[in-house]
Amino acid sequence: xxxxxxxxxxxxxxxxxxxxxxxxxxxxxxxxxxxxxxxxxxxxxxxxxxxxxxxxxxxxxxxxxxxxxxxxxxxxxxxxxxxxxxxxxxxxxxxxxxxxxxxxxxxxxxxxxxxxxxxxxxxxxxxxxxxxxxxxxxxxxxxxxxxxxxxxxxxxxxxxxxxxxxxxxxxxxxxxxxxxxxxxxxxxxxxxxxxxxxxxxxxxxxxxxxxxxxxxxxxxxxxxxxxxxxxxxxxxxxxxxxxxxxxxxx
Amino acid sequence: xxxxxxxxxxxxxxxxxxxxxxxxxxxxxxxxxxxxxxxxxxxxxxxxxxxxxxxxxxxxxxxxxxxxxxxxxxxxxxxxxxxxxxxxxxxxxxxxxxxxxxxxxxxxxxxxxxxxxxxxxxxxxxxxxxxxxxxxxxxxxxxxxxxxxxxxxxxxxxxxxxxxxxxxxxxxxxxxxxxxxxxxxxxxxxxxxxxxxxxxxxxxxxxxxxxxxxxxxxxxxxxxxxxxxxxxxxxxxxxxxxxxxxxxxx
DNA sequence: ATAAATCATGCAATATCGTGCATAGTCAAG
DNA sequence: CTTGACTATGCACGATATTGCATGATTTAT
Numbered sequence: 001x002x003x004x005x006x007x008x009x010x011x012x013x014x015x016x017x018x019x020x021x022x023x024x025x026x027x028x029x030x031x032x033x034x035x036x037x038x039x040x041x042x043x044x045x046x047x048x049x050x051x052x053x054x055x056x057x058x059x060x061x062x063x064x065x066x067x068x069x070x071x072x073x074x075x076x077x078x079x080x081x082x083x084x085x086x087x088x089x090x091x092x093x094x095x096x097x098x099x100x101x102x103x104x105x106x107x108x109x110x111x112x113x114x115x116x117x118x119x120x121x122x123x124x125x126x127x128x129x130x131x132x133x134x135x136x137x138x139x140x141x142x143x144x145x146x147x148x149x150x151x152x153x154x155x156x157x158x159x160x161x162x163x164x165x166x167x168x169x170x171x172x173x174x175x176x177x178x179x180x181x182x183x184x185x186x187x188x189x190x191x192x193x194x195x196x197x198x199x200x201x202x203x204x205x206x207x208x209x210x211x212x213x214x215x216x217x218x219x220x221x222x223x224x225x226x227x228x229x230x231x232x233x234x235x236x237x238x239x240x241x242x243x244x245x246x247x248x249x250x
Numbered sequence: 251x252x253x254x255x256x257x258x259x260x261x262x263x264x265x266x267x268x269x270x271x272x273x274x275x276x277x278x279x280x281x282x283x284x285x286x287x288x289x290x291x292x293x294x295x296x297x298x299x300x301x302x303x304x305x306x307x308x309x310x311x312x313x314x315x316x317x318x319x320x321x322x323x324x325x326x327x328x329x330x331x332x333x334x335x336x337x338x339x340x341x342x343x344x345x346x347x348x349x350x351x352x353x354x355x356x357x358x359x360x361x362x363x364x365x366x367x368x369x370x371x372x373x374x375x376x377x378x379x380x381x382x383x384x385x386x387x388x389x390x391x392x393x394x395x396x397x398x399x400x401x402x403x404x405x406x407x408x409x410x411x412x413x414x415x416x417x418x419x420x421x422x423x424x425x426x427x428x429x430x431x432x433x434x435x436x437x438x439x440x441x442x443x444x445x446x447x448x449x450x451x452x453x454x455x456x457x458x459x460x461x462x463x464x465x466x467x468x469x470x471x472x473x474x475x476x477x478x479x480x481x482x483x484x485x486x487x488x489x490x491x492x493x494x495x496x497x498x499x500x
Numbered sequence: 501a502t503a504a505a506t507c508a509t510g511c512a513a514t515a516t517c518g519t520g521c522a523t524a525g526t527c528a529a530g
Numbered sequence: 531c532t533t534g535a536c537t538a539t540g541c542a543c544g545a546t547a548t549t550g551c552a553t554g555a556t557t558t559a560t
Binding site: 501502503504505506507508509510511512513514515516517518519520521522523524525526527528529530 | 531532533534535536537538539540541542543544545546547548549550551552553554555556557558559560
């Protein structure tokens with residue numbers, strides 16, 4: 001990673017998180033803390049941030065986040081999103097499902113990375129305004145609960161693409177019963193996308209593991225990877241480690 | 251390998267990867283790092299890339315800041331939006347164009363009013379999450395400047411509906427030249443919607459009156475109503491009062 | 501008050517850079 | 531065909547930048 005890229009990342013992270021913790025960032029980027037500290041010191045001298053003990057803060061405090069639904073576990077979702085963003089390669093066709101966790105993935109994508117991003121979530125699409133990526137919006141009747149396009153129109157549009165990677169949102173995962181969600185139409189759309197995608201990845205918080213929702217999306221055997229929080233009870237994640245899926249801890 | 255070929259490769263690699271690392275590229279092309287560095291130096295001088303220690307990054311054409319659009323005249327837009335909301339009747343199929351003024355219209359719509367709302371703007375769709383209205387999202391390739399769906403997919407979806415009322419966003423209106431906007435694809439979509447709608451209404455701030463943008467949308471004679479700020483200079487709005495359009499002051 | 505974390509500084513190893521110079525190839529005028 | 535100007539390339543070398551580690555100072559938490 002080039003120095004200037006690292007500093008750009010620091011600026012971006014400051015804007016999105018409102019803070020930098022030197023030690024954490026050093027660990028995440030696999031660099032010494034000295035390097036991060038030097039970056040912070042120089043950037044503070046340039047007026048790009050305010051240096052504080054342990055890290056740095058933005059020069060202008062960030063506006064309070066408008067999203068109200070995102071009360072649950074924002075930093076865990078951010079971590080999941082960042083790990084997920086590392087799976088994306090330049091030039092790919094990436095399909096991103098709706099949901100607040102996937103929104104964090106979008107925020108973690110490098111602004112300048114050339115991508116084609118398809119989504120049936122208007123919220124995800126709106127987040128991509130400042131990104132360089134080409135955005136394909138899947139239309140249809142918006143299902144109110146989760147605000148994603150569903151129905152025949154959406155299925156037809158999905159049928160015309162072959163995504164390289166699909167970031168799936170689900171409300172439940174179970175070792176034997178696979179992934180599931182609460183709405184029939186939603187499940188049908190997710191199933192269609194997963195079936196056409198080379199890889200399917202799900203970002204899941206701890207409370208979803210081991211649960212089942214009414215409508216089946218896809219089995220564990222069709223998943224490529226699972227991104228889950230680090231530091232969970234081992235027995236919770238153990239059943240998934242015995243599958244072909246990659247288990248990525250964030 | 252010819253120099254020009256090599257430089258073309260650098261440009262392509264920069265576009266696809268978002269970065270160049272001098273050492274890596276030298277090794278890959280079996281050239282000395284000096285040659286690569288010379289290329290990067292010259293190309294940076296020509297403005298084709300941004301030189302950084304260790305390699306190069308793409309030049310980032312500054313995206314037009316949309317934030318400033320919002321801050322322009324928020325209370326005027328709110329007033330326009332409220333007047334526009336009064337035109338909507340329960341049970342109608344309402345098509346809402348993108349833009350910050352139309353966003354105010356959405357905010358002014360009664361939450362409980364039973365409506366079907368179609369839009370090709372993900373931002374507008376996302377605002378409707380809390381409303382009772384059924385939302386039809388028009389898909390397509392998102393045109394980056396204004397973040398609305400365009401292209402064949404969008405036109406096909408529009409062709410299947412007959413909106414009762416269309417709230418059109420335009421950047422310019424002129425008594426003789428009608429309504430216009432800055433992008434060709436955008437204009438084509440707006441034109442298609444207007445052609446299929448029983449009524450077409452535009453919300454316009456004062457600075458847009460009497461101006462012309464490159465791409466024609468529709469003529470004054472096809473408009474149903476214009477919503478403009480109250481208290482403007484009479485001569486600015488006078489030309490429009492002599493048409494079949496309703497002029498509504500907010 | 502004491503321990504742990506964080507910090508600044510100096511230093512050494514490595515990477516990257518710019519410059520000058522030599523070599524080889526290209527091209528056009530003689 | 532020969533010659534000379536020009537360009538592209540690679541190499542050498544000193545300068546500069548970056549990074550990680552060690553050390554002792556400072557801050558924070560308990």
